Amino acid sequence: MTAPGPACVRCGRSRAAETDPLATLAWVTSKENGAQRWLCPDGARDHVRAIEGKLPDEYW
Numbered sequence: 610m611t612a613p614g615p616a617c618v619r620c621g622r623s624r625a626a627e628t629d630p631l632a633t634l635a636w637v638t639s640k641e642n643g644a645q646r647w648l649c650p651d652g653a654r655d656h657v658r659a660i661e662g663k664l665p666d667e668y669w
């Protein structure tokens with residue numbers, strides 16, 4: 610399993626495809642079970658909303 614670069618775990622968007630440096634900075638990463646996961650700004654926003662809404666983990 611090799612990827613050309615970080616991609617959003619929510620929508621599959623490639624971080625390397627971001628043209629706006631600020632958008633690239635807005636990406637968030639987290640480590641889960643030793644695996645690095647990336648979220649694009651949109652995905653991160655949805656994720657925060659999901660945490661606030663206390664949605665179950667299988668939502669992922």
Ligand SMILES: [Zn+2]
Nearest residue numbers: 617620649652
């Ligand atoms: Zn995304």
